[in-house]
Amino acid sequence: MxxxxxxxxxxxxxxxxxxxxxxxxxxxxxxxxxxxxxxxxxxxxxxxxxxxxxxxxxxxxxxxxxxxxxxxxxxxxxxxxxxxxxxxxxxxxxxxxxxxxxxxxxxxxxxxxxxxxxxxxxxxxxxxxxxxxxxxxxxxxxxxxxxxxxxxxxxxxxxxxxxxxxxxxxxxxxxxxxxxxxxxxxxxxxxxxxxxxxxxxxxxxxxxxxxxxxxxxxxxxxxxxSTIPLTLALWFSGLALGISVLSVLIAELTGTLGATVWIVASLFFLGSGLFLSLGIIGSYLGRVFNQSRERxxxxxxxxxxxxxxxxxxxxxxxxxxxx
CATH class of the missing domain: 3.90.550.10 (Spore Coat Polysaccharide Biosynthesis Protein SpsA; Chain A)
Structure with missing residues (x-):
């Protein structure tokens, strides 16, 4: 060199x-x-x-x-x-x-x-x-x-x-x-x-x-x-909704647990999926906001x-x- x-x-x-x-x-x-x-x-x-x-x-x-x-x-x-x-x-x-x-x-x-x-x-x-x-x-x-x-x-x-x-x-x-x-x-x-x-x-x-x-x-x-987390958030929310509905149906059909317990558990699960989705979307929006300020x-x-x-x-x- x-x-x-x-x-x-x-x-x-x-x-x-x-x-x-x-x-x-x-x-x-x-x-x-x-x-x-x-x-x-x-x-x-x-x-x-x-x-x-x-x-x-x-x-x-x-x-x-x-x-x-x-x-x-x-x-x-x-x-x-x-x-x-x-x-x-x-x-x-x-x-x-x-x-x-x-x-x-x-x-x-x-x-x-x-x-x-x-x-x-x-x-x-x-x-x-x-x-x-x-x-x-x-x-x-x-x-x-x-x-x-x-x-x-x-x-x-x-x-x-x-x-x-x-x-x-x-x-x-x-x-x-x-x-x-x-x-x-x-x-x-x-x-x-x-x-x-x-x-x-x-x-x-x-x-x-x-x-x-x-x-x-x-x-x-x-x-x-990567934009995959945005897609994963949608999938997770759909999965949470499906599990919630399925849990309610099973509770009603089997009668093994009270329907109220299943519904509450399902709502908590669905809520966690929605909050996860919002958090991921917020991370991307935060990047856009920070970049748009042009500081x-x-x-x-x-x-x-x-x-x-x-x-x-x-x-x-x-x-x-x-x-």
């Missing part, structure tokens, strides 16, 4: 004070051992600790470190989107800042990129340091999502991946308020492949994806790439380490396109 080619590494961060120094040190050691040129773009998603201060301290020593600082917490996926828009590299690598995605995998991704692949995603072989519940639920979700959508989203993959500049330029055109980045990367197409790796335990601190956020991410993934996806409080403000360029281009 030519030394004139640049690899951008995008790392969303949120309250990573406990481990950010080690992360930067590991990445700098990796960069120094490689022939390619690198920039490290940290996107701070509204941290309330001294994560930003420690990144600033590193910038005084490392000329390849960049910082994009949000005005508040906007979410992990939007932090990735922002980092992609600021990246200048011929290829862009997205990875978490807790070293669960080891930099040692990047050379294998680069090798596949050189072989002609536009997207090289990390496919998890083992997930160290995670509970059995998270492993089982994640595996089930990936397979459910793949079964529900026509987009070929690889199973057992996260956001850890390398993308060619042409893929990044396409992703920069998206303005989704609740993006599911790994799904969008699959949706845009191009030649894609995976590399197997073992996901490591966290460098320090605790996961920033508790169950609530995991469920929100899963819902975003499903509602972004900025996020607010950048400041940037450091960049020659010019790439986000302002993006906003100006967006206004020109709208005009």
């Amino acid at each position: 030519s030394q004139t080619q640049l690899i951008s590494i995008v790392l969303p961060v949120y309250n990573e004070s406990a481990g950010i120094k080690k992360t930067i040190a590991v990445l700098e050691n990796y960069v120094e051992a490689r022939d390619e040129q690198y920039e490290l773009i940290f996107v701070d998603d509204g941290s309330s600790d001294d994560t930003v201060a420690k990144i600033n301290a590193a910038m005084a020593q490392c000329r390849n470190v960049r910082l994009v600082q949000f005005s508040r917490n906007f979410g992990h996926q939007l932090a990735i989107s922002a980092g992609i828009r600021y990246a200048s590299g011929d290829a862009v690598v997205v990875m978490d800042a807790d070293l669960q995605d080891p930099p040692s995998v990047i050379p294998a991704m680069i090798a596949q990129w050189q072989a002609g692949y536009a997207v090289v995603y990390g496919k998890r072989r083992h997930r160290d340091g995670e509970t059995w519940f998270k492993k089982v639920s994640a595996a089930a979700f990936y397979r459910l999502l793949r079964a529900m959508t026509s987009t070929d989203i690889p199973v057992d993959t996260g956001d850890f991946r390398l993308m060619d500049r042409k893929v990044v330029d396409v992703l920069k055109q998206f303005d989704e308020t609740d993006p599911y980045v790994r799904g969008l990367v699959s949706w845009v197409g191009f030649k894609q492949t995976g590399v197997l790796y073992d996901r490591q335990d966290r460098n320090a601190g605790k996961s920033k994806y508790p169950l609530k956020k995991m469920l929100h991410l899963a819902l975003n993934g499903i509602t972004s790439f 900025p996806l996020y607010i950048v409080a400041q940037t450091q380490g960049f020659a010019q403000n790439k986000f302002q360029q993006y906003q100006q281009q967006r206004l020109q396109n709208q005009g």
